[in-house]
Amino acid sequence: MENRFLITLEGLGALLAELKGMGRTLIGPVVRDGAIVYDEITGLRDLPAGWGDVQEAGRYRLEKRDDGALFAYNSSPMAWKRFLHPPALTLWKARRRDDGFRIESEAQAPPLHAFIGVRACDLRAIAIQDRVLMEDRFRDPHYAARRRDVFILAAQCAQAGNTCFCASMDSGPRATQGFDLALTELLHPEHRFLLEVGSEAGGRLLSRVPHQVAGEADWAAALQATENARAQMGRHVDTRNIKTLLYGNAEHPRWEETAQRCLACANCTMVCPTCFCTAIEDHTDLEGSEARRVRHWDSCFTSQFSHIHGGVVRAGIASRYRQWLTHKLASWQDQFGTLGCVGCGRCISWCPEGIDITEELAVIRAQDQNGAGEDA
Amino acid sequence: MEDLKRIVTEHPFFEGMEEEHLALVAGCARNMRFRGGEFLFREGEAANTFYCLRAGEVALEIHSPHKGAIRIARRGAGDVVGWSWIVAPYRWFCDARALGEVRALGFDAVCLRGKWEADKAFGYEMYRRFVPLMLANLQATRMQMLDVYGRQ
Amino acid sequence: MDASDPLCPRPAPVRAVHHETADVFTLILDVSAIPGGAAFAPGQFMMLYVFGVGEAPISISGDARDSRTLAHTIRAVGGVTRALRNLRPGDVLGVRGPYGSAWPVAAARGRDVVIVAGGIGLAPLRPVIYHLLRRREDYGHINICCGARSPGDILYTGELQRWREEGDMQVMVTVDHGDPGWRGQVGVVTELLDRVRCDPANTLAFTCGPEIMMRFTVRKLRELGIAGEAIHVSMERNMHCAVGFCGHCQFGPLFVCKDGPVFPWPRIAPFFGIREL
Incomplete structure (x- = not known):
């Protein structure tokens, strides 16, 4: 029953050192280029102590805090998919031979990763990509190899950004599954971490560092932190009947209006933690004796994404924006049984035009063309 | 005469037409036969006859000096051939050539036009039967124009 | 490998x-x-x-x-x-x-069949014709309606002739543009549907070709009295992976690669008419 524990700041350092000692590459938050991004860390000292961020539609700014909080930032422009579903990946190589050619898969054991500081919304996003790339009719061996043994140390949110809306999407702010360990950072009266154990591997790791059982007051403080995050959430989406709402409004004039602002830059799809689309490219060496197949992230906002011989299906930006948003919130449900949006707010913060998915949905609902989104 | 009226009645174009109107139609009709290769009409000639095909097939063609006769449509038993007789100046737009033995009902266009001028209800009945055919042909022509199988 | x-x-x-x-x-x-x-x-x-x-x-x-x-x-x-x-x-x-999905050939047993192909769309339907020919007696009337751009673009001309003569099938071919040597039908493939032999209540229809052609074909088949569930359509979309990973072939909620390419008409009907979907 006891799965709530307390560790100190030093304890967290020891925990990271243990993970590293097990041969894992630690990937965690670091300050770089004016943002908090995920990269390899050596330990506690690389974490963004005392850094927070301010986010708004089309805006992201780091801000120094007056405490030493390690996990007091909001959604990073980087999503964890970078490490599970890399932006560019060689799928296989082919070598020319006398009798044709031989193909060798590049699906191989990737580095053993530990993700440090995964948010509730991003845990949901990982589960969503698992469903797409591992749990459908076909299994992507490249994704599966990276996903299989990853260790996840989640970080519960004690605050929320202005573009956050995970509470609306029921994916946060409190993470309840999908992690090996989940920490809640408590700053008062002293800097410490409440740890929840989510797996046997998490329990085993915890047993190797100094810890104590958390008291009721510590647990209450952790829950209060989550409630603070919920109260701070800057955005909201009404998801009632959202599938029928969007299917029923494919010809809504709002798509065209938004297309006047949308640059089709694909930023939203690059920062989105669930967007999984890819394109395939073939490369050959100069001699033409070796060919490589490379898969890289693609976006439904690019003009060639829907190319079929004779032209492109989604010629206008309005249809591409509609595809993206309708896929996230409507057709994803038909395809994979869940929403494709986790409410992380990255697409809002990182849109150069500040197009806000929550605002778009609110407008479409307010001007519902056929009563499609009303209660049945 | 009664025999001709029965043949007219049996043609799909006149299906369901009132007796009174059938009598008017039959009064302008005659039986016609064409041998293979024979022209029902030629482009530019006066459009004096309206044909309802009973057997055999007819090609509608436009002749071009470089390409020869280009077939633009083919009509068979149950189809009608010729609309130019409805609209002034009553000149055929293309050639109609029998592909093998053809049997048809031929209607004197002057006779028909005279009757529907005198009897507007009859005229309406005839137009009501022509308009859907024209629409279907116009839509089919637009589809052809789309060149849906087009080469790159 | x-x-x-x-x-x-x-x-x-x-x-x-x-x-x-x-x-x-x-x-x-x-x-x-x-x-x-x-x-x-x-x-x-x-x-x-x-x-x-x-x-x-x-x-x-x-x-x-x-x-x-x-x-x-x-x-x-x-x-x-x-x-x-x-x-x-x-x-x-x-x-x-x-x-991908297949034409429901097993369901054709004991029924009339209407096959409507446009251009290269005849290619994925040829396996259906081979299947029907193998046990011709198991099926009622079989109609093959083919549309092509010009006489020179008609596929499998020898086989079409053989199916017509030996296969007990009504094989009809039409072209958008005739040439001086062309003695066959001129016009769009939907015009051929007026002449199919079938009992609409007991017919299965398969169509593949350009999307515009299939749209009008389905409309015409419905006019003939063939139920939507009896009509099957093969779709084309951009495809990079064929296994549902790349996302390119999405058509509304459907992945053409794994849910299609063959769809029963009612499954795609809600999305078929939406522009740039």
């Missing part, structure tokens, strides 16, 4: 190349070296890989009873398909598949 990797092609030599029209050709591939051959169902497609050039989804146009060879009828319109045209017997290409 990793057999468990759905993204890795397997080598298959070209056994023969047939030229069908000016820009359409048929590749016969030897897949006997692949364990299990390439057992497929009519309507499915393969990913064909040309060394160093790339991969393209191509429907299977041969006889499903023959699992040692694969036939693909291809129009040279893009980089990969043009490279496929340059292949000669003995050359090796890569194959993955078969993928």
Whole structure:
């Protein structure tokens, strides 16, 4: 029953050192280029102590805090998919031979990763990509190899950004599954971490560092932190009947209006933690004796994404924006049984035009063309 | 005469037409036969006859000096051939050539036009039967124009 | 080669190349070296890989009873398909598949069948015709309606003739543009549907061709009294992976690669008329 524990700041350092000692590459938050991004860390000292961020539609700014909080930032422009579903990946190589050619898969054991500081919304996003790339009719061996043994140390949110809306999407702010360990950072009266154990591997790791059982007051403080995050959430989406709402409004004039602002830059799809689309490219060496197949992230906002011989299906930006948003919130449900949006707010913060998915949905609902989104 | 009226009645174009109107139609009709290769009409000639095909097939063609006769449509038993007789100046737009033995009902266009001028209800009945055919042909022509199988 | 990797092609030599029209050709591939051959169902497609050039989804146009060879009828319109045209017997290409849904041929037993093909759309329907011919007596009237751009673009002319003469099938062909030698029908394929022989209440219809053509074909089939559930449509969308990973082939909630390419009409009807979907 006891799965709530307390560790100190030093304890967290020891925990990271243990993970590293097990041969894992630690990937965690670091300050770089004016943002908090995920990269390899050596330990506690690389974490963004005392850094927070301010986010708004089309805006992201780091801000120094007056405490030493390690996990007091909001959604990073980087999503964890970078490490599970890399932006560019060689799928296989082919070598020319006398009798044709031989193909060798590049699906191989990737580095053993530990993700440090995964948010509730991003845990949901990982589960969503698992469903797409591992749990459908076909299994992507490249994704599966990276996903299989990853260790996840989640970080519960004690605050929320202005573009956050995970509470609306029921994916946060409190993470309840999908992690090996989940920490809640408590700053008062002293800097410490409440740890929840989510797996046997998490329990085993915890047993190797100094810890104590958390008291009721510590647990209450952790829950209060989550409630603070919920109260701070800057955005909201009404998801009632959202599938029928969007299917029923494919010809809504709002798509065209938004297309006047949308640059089709694909930023939203690059920062989105669930967007999984890819394109395939073939490369050959100069001699033409070796060919490589490379898969890289693609976006439904690019003009060639829907190319079929004779032209492109989604010629206008309005249809591409509609595809993206309708896929996230409507057709994803038909395809994979869940929403494709986790409410992380990255697409809002990182849109150069500040197009806000929550605002778009609110407008479409307010001007519902056929009563499609009303209660049945 | 009664025999001709029965043949007219049996043609799909006149299906369901009132007796009174059938009598008017039959009064302008005659039986016609064409041998293979024979022209029902030629482009530019006066459009004096309206044909309802009973057997055999007819090609509608436009002749071009470089390409020869280009077939633009083919009509068979149950189809009608010729609309130019409805609209002034009553000149055929293309050639109609029998592909093998053809049997048809031929209607004197002057006779028909005279009757529907005198009897507007009859005229309406005839137009009501022509308009859907024209629409279907116009839509089919637009589809052809789309060149849906087009080469790159 | 990793057999468990759905993204890795397997080598298959070209056994023969047939030229069908000016820009359409048929590749016969030897897949006997692949364990299990390439057992497929009519309507499915393969990913064909040309060394160093790339991969393209191509429907299977041969006889499903023959699992040692694969036939693909291809129009040279893009980089990969043009490279496929340059292949000669003995050359090796890569194959993955078969993928996708199939025409419900088993459901045709005891019923009339209407097949409506436009242009290269006849290729994925040819396996259906082979299937029906094998036990002709199991089916009622069989109608094959083909539309092509011009007489020179008609596929499988010899076979069409044979099916007409020996297959107890009503085979009708029409072209958009006739030429001086053309003695057949001129006009769109939907006009042929006025002459199909079938009991609409007991008919199965299969159509493949350009999307506009299929839209009007379905409309006409419905006018004839054929129920939506009895109409099956094969869709085309951009495809990179064929296994549901790349996202390109989405059509509303459907992935053309794994949910299609063959869909019962009611499944795609809500999305078919939406522009730029």
